[in-house]
Amino acid sequence: DAGVIQSPRHEVTEMGQEVTLRCKPISGHNSLFWYRQTMMRGLELLIYFNNNVPIDDSGMPEDRFSAKMPNASFSTLKIQPSEPRDSAVYFCASSQTRGGGGEQFFGPGTRLTVL
Protein backbone atom coordinates (compact mmCIF):
# COMPACT_ATOMS: atom_id res chain seq x y z
CA ASP A 1 0.00 0.00 0.00
CA ALA A 2 1.19 3.53 -0.72
CA GLY A 3 0.33 4.78 2.74
CA VAL A 4 -1.68 7.91 3.48
CA ILE A 5 -1.48 10.33 0.57
CA GLN A 6 -1.77 14.09 1.04
CA SER A 7 -1.81 16.88 -1.49
CA PRO A 8 -0.46 19.37 -2.04
CA ARG A 9 2.78 18.90 -0.10
CA HIS A 10 3.37 22.65 0.03
CA GLU A 11 0.91 25.49 -0.32
CA VAL A 12 1.67 29.20 -0.28
CA THR A 13 -1.30 31.53 -0.44
CA GLU A 14 -2.29 35.03 0.44
CA MET A 15 -4.48 36.05 3.33
CA GLY A 16 -8.15 35.83 2.46
CA GLN A 17 -7.79 33.08 -0.12
CA GLU A 18 -9.49 29.70 0.12
CA VAL A 19 -7.24 26.72 0.80
CA THR A 20 -8.20 23.08 0.26
CA LEU A 21 -6.07 20.25 1.57
CA ARG A 22 -6.68 16.70 0.37
CA CYS A 23 -6.17 13.27 1.88
CA LYS A 24 -6.47 9.69 0.68
CA PRO A 25 -6.41 7.25 3.63
CA ILE A 26 -5.00 3.73 3.55
CA SER A 27 -7.43 1.35 1.89
CA GLY A 28 -9.48 -0.55 4.46
CA HIS A 29 -9.01 2.00 7.21
CA ASN A 30 -12.26 3.40 8.54
CA SER A 31 -11.04 6.19 10.82
CA LEU A 32 -9.51 9.39 9.47
CA PHE A 33 -7.92 12.22 11.42
CA TRP A 34 -6.83 15.77 10.56
CA TYR A 35 -4.06 17.29 12.72
CA ARG A 36 -2.31 20.64 12.75
CA GLN A 37 1.29 20.97 13.92
CA THR A 38 2.98 24.21 15.00
CA MET A 39 5.98 24.96 17.16
CA MET A 40 3.86 26.77 19.71
CA ARG A 41 0.94 24.38 20.06
CA GLY A 42 2.45 21.05 19.03
CA LEU A 43 0.27 18.42 17.38
CA GLU A 44 -3.43 19.21 17.66
CA LEU A 45 -6.33 17.05 16.54
CA LEU A 46 -8.74 19.12 14.47
CA ILE A 47 -11.38 16.55 13.56
CA TYR A 48 -11.81 12.85 13.11
CA PHE A 49 -14.18 10.70 11.08
CA ASN A 50 -15.33 7.14 11.56
CA ASN A 51 -16.93 5.40 8.59
CA ASN A 52 -17.06 8.79 6.82
CA VAL A 53 -19.04 10.40 9.64
CA PRO A 54 -17.53 13.25 11.70
CA ILE A 55 -17.23 12.02 15.29
CA ASP A 56 -15.36 14.81 17.05
CA ASP A 57 -14.76 18.27 15.60
CA SER A 58 -14.05 20.00 18.89
CA GLY A 59 -10.54 20.85 17.74
CA MET A 60 -11.64 22.82 14.69
CA PRO A 61 -10.50 26.35 15.58
CA GLU A 62 -13.37 28.33 14.09
CA ASP A 63 -15.97 28.48 11.38
CA ARG A 64 -13.34 29.26 8.77
CA PHE A 65 -12.33 25.60 8.95
CA SER A 66 -14.45 22.82 7.49
CA ALA A 67 -13.79 19.17 6.70
CA LYS A 68 -15.61 16.62 4.60
CA MET A 69 -15.31 12.94 3.87
CA PRO A 70 -17.60 12.16 0.93
CA ASN A 71 -16.39 8.56 0.70
CA ALA A 72 -14.03 6.09 2.34
CA SER A 73 -11.09 7.03 0.13
CA PHE A 74 -11.09 10.82 0.22
CA SER A 75 -11.26 13.71 2.64
CA THR A 76 -10.74 17.46 2.41
CA LEU A 77 -9.90 20.17 4.91
CA LYS A 78 -10.88 23.63 3.77
CA ILE A 79 -9.91 27.01 5.20
CA GLN A 80 -11.92 29.99 3.98
CA PRO A 81 -10.77 32.72 4.32
CA SER A 82 -7.21 31.86 5.27
CA GLU A 83 -5.20 33.94 7.74
CA PRO A 84 -1.44 34.12 8.50
CA ARG A 85 -2.00 32.38 11.84
CA ASP A 86 -3.21 29.31 9.93
CA SER A 87 0.35 28.72 8.73
CA ALA A 88 1.30 25.24 9.95
CA VAL A 89 1.88 21.68 8.82
CA TYR A 90 -1.39 19.81 8.41
CA PHE A 91 -1.33 16.04 8.75
CA CYS A 92 -3.91 13.49 7.80
CA ALA A 93 -3.84 10.08 9.50
CA SER A 94 -5.90 6.93 9.18
CA SER A 95 -6.45 3.80 11.23
CA GLN A 96 -8.58 0.70 11.53
CA THR A 97 -11.12 1.23 14.29
CA ARG A 98 -10.44 -1.16 17.14
CA GLY A 99 -12.60 0.38 19.81
CA GLY A 100 -9.65 2.42 20.96
CA GLY A 101 -5.90 1.96 20.83
CA GLY A 102 -5.40 1.54 17.12
CA GLU A 103 -2.19 2.61 15.39
CA GLN A 104 -2.62 5.81 13.42
CA PHE A 105 -0.72 6.04 10.15
CA PHE A 106 0.25 9.59 9.26
CA GLY A 107 0.69 11.09 5.84
CA PRO A 108 3.67 13.25 4.91
CA GLY A 109 1.80 16.46 5.69
CA THR A 110 0.97 19.66 3.86
CA ARG A 111 3.06 22.69 4.79
CA LEU A 112 0.76 25.72 4.53
CA THR A 113 2.09 29.25 4.44
CA VAL A 114 -0.40 32.11 4.47
CA LEU A 115 1.18 35.46 3.62
Place this chain on the structure above:
Amino acid sequence: QQQVKQSPQSLIVQKGGISIINCAYENTAFDYFPWYQQFPGKGPALLIAIRPDVSEKKEGRFTISFNKSAKQFSLHIMDSQPGDSATYFCAASKGGSEKLVFGKGTKLTVNP
Protein backbone atom coordinates in the same frame (compact mmCIF):
# COMPACT_ATOMS: atom_id res chain seq x y z
CA GLN B 1 -6.07 22.24 29.31
CA GLN B 2 -3.02 20.17 28.55
CA GLN B 3 -3.98 16.60 29.30
CA VAL B 4 -0.57 15.07 28.62
CA LYS B 5 2.54 16.90 29.84
CA GLN B 6 5.84 15.91 28.29
CA SER B 7 9.39 16.72 29.37
CA PRO B 8 12.03 17.68 28.55
CA GLN B 9 11.35 19.85 25.52
CA SER B 10 14.78 18.99 24.12
CA LEU B 11 17.45 16.45 24.98
CA ILE B 12 21.04 15.99 23.87
CA VAL B 13 22.68 12.61 24.45
CA GLN B 14 25.99 11.12 23.43
CA LYS B 15 26.08 8.04 21.24
CA GLY B 16 25.70 4.95 23.38
CA GLY B 17 23.96 6.79 26.19
CA ILE B 18 20.45 6.39 27.55
CA SER B 19 17.73 8.82 26.49
CA ILE B 20 14.80 9.25 28.88
CA ILE B 21 11.62 11.17 28.06
CA ASN B 22 8.82 11.54 30.58
CA CYS B 23 5.09 12.10 30.32
CA ALA B 24 2.39 12.71 32.91
CA TYR B 25 -1.33 12.53 32.37
CA GLU B 26 -4.35 13.71 34.30
CA ASN B 27 -7.29 11.70 33.04
CA THR B 28 -7.58 8.32 34.77
CA ALA B 29 -9.84 7.14 31.94
CA PHE B 30 -6.83 6.95 29.62
CA ASP B 31 -5.96 3.34 28.89
CA TYR B 32 -3.67 3.38 25.86
CA PHE B 33 -0.30 5.13 25.82
CA PRO B 34 1.67 5.18 22.57
CA TRP B 35 4.92 6.88 21.65
CA TYR B 36 5.35 8.33 18.18
CA GLN B 37 8.63 9.20 16.45
CA GLN B 38 8.88 11.98 13.89
CA PHE B 39 11.80 12.73 11.59
CA PRO B 40 12.12 16.16 9.94
CA GLY B 41 9.79 16.55 6.98
CA LYS B 42 7.88 13.37 7.81
CA GLY B 43 4.70 12.50 9.62
CA PRO B 44 4.84 10.86 13.06
CA ALA B 45 5.05 7.07 13.15
CA LEU B 46 4.16 4.68 15.97
CA LEU B 47 7.24 3.52 17.85
CA ILE B 48 5.90 1.54 20.81
CA ALA B 49 2.74 1.50 22.93
CA ILE B 50 1.57 0.21 26.31
CA ARG B 51 -1.66 -0.44 28.18
CA PRO B 52 -1.92 0.00 31.96
CA ASP B 53 -2.17 -3.71 32.72
CA VAL B 54 1.63 -3.97 32.49
CA SER B 55 4.33 -1.79 34.04
CA GLU B 56 6.91 -2.16 31.31
CA LYS B 57 7.16 -3.02 27.63
CA LYS B 58 10.37 -3.49 25.71
CA GLU B 59 10.98 -3.59 21.97
CA GLY B 60 14.63 -3.75 21.05
CA ARG B 61 16.39 -0.68 22.44
CA PHE B 62 13.10 1.04 23.28
CA THR B 63 11.31 0.55 26.60
CA ILE B 64 8.16 2.12 28.04
CA SER B 65 7.90 2.26 31.82
CA PHE B 66 4.42 2.86 33.20
CA ASN B 67 3.46 3.99 36.71
CA LYS B 68 -0.31 3.92 37.04
CA SER B 69 -0.47 5.30 40.59
CA ALA B 70 1.70 8.27 39.67
CA LYS B 71 -0.04 8.70 36.30
CA GLN B 72 3.30 8.81 34.56
CA PHE B 73 4.99 6.93 31.76
CA SER B 74 8.37 7.25 30.18
CA LEU B 75 10.34 6.21 27.12
CA HIS B 76 13.86 4.87 27.54
CA ILE B 77 16.16 4.54 24.55
CA MET B 78 19.15 2.37 25.36
CA ASP B 79 22.43 2.63 23.45
CA SER B 80 21.18 5.79 21.71
CA GLN B 81 22.34 6.20 18.11
CA PRO B 82 22.60 9.28 15.86
CA GLY B 83 19.81 7.73 13.75
CA ASP B 84 17.52 8.06 16.78
CA SER B 85 17.71 11.85 16.46
CA ALA B 86 14.09 12.86 15.98
CA THR B 87 11.13 14.37 17.81
CA TYR B 88 9.29 12.01 20.13
CA PHE B 89 5.66 12.42 21.16
CA CYS B 90 3.84 10.65 23.93
CA ALA B 91 0.08 10.31 23.62
CA ALA B 92 -2.93 8.87 25.38
CA SER B 93 -6.47 7.80 24.58
CA LYS B 94 -9.55 6.77 26.51
CA GLY B 95 -11.12 3.36 26.34
CA GLY B 96 -13.22 2.90 23.24
CA SER B 97 -12.03 6.12 21.64
CA GLU B 98 -9.81 6.50 18.61
CA LYS B 99 -8.90 10.05 19.67
CA LEU B 100 -5.29 10.55 20.75
CA VAL B 101 -4.12 13.43 22.94
CA PHE B 102 -0.48 14.23 22.25
CA GLY B 103 2.23 15.73 24.42
CA LYS B 104 4.15 18.74 23.07
CA GLY B 105 7.09 16.64 21.91
CA THR B 106 10.77 16.19 22.78
CA LYS B 107 13.48 16.92 20.26
CA LEU B 108 16.22 14.34 20.77
CA THR B 109 19.71 14.88 19.40
CA VAL B 110 22.21 12.05 19.65
CA ASN B 111 25.77 13.25 19.06
CA PRO B 112 28.24 10.90 17.39
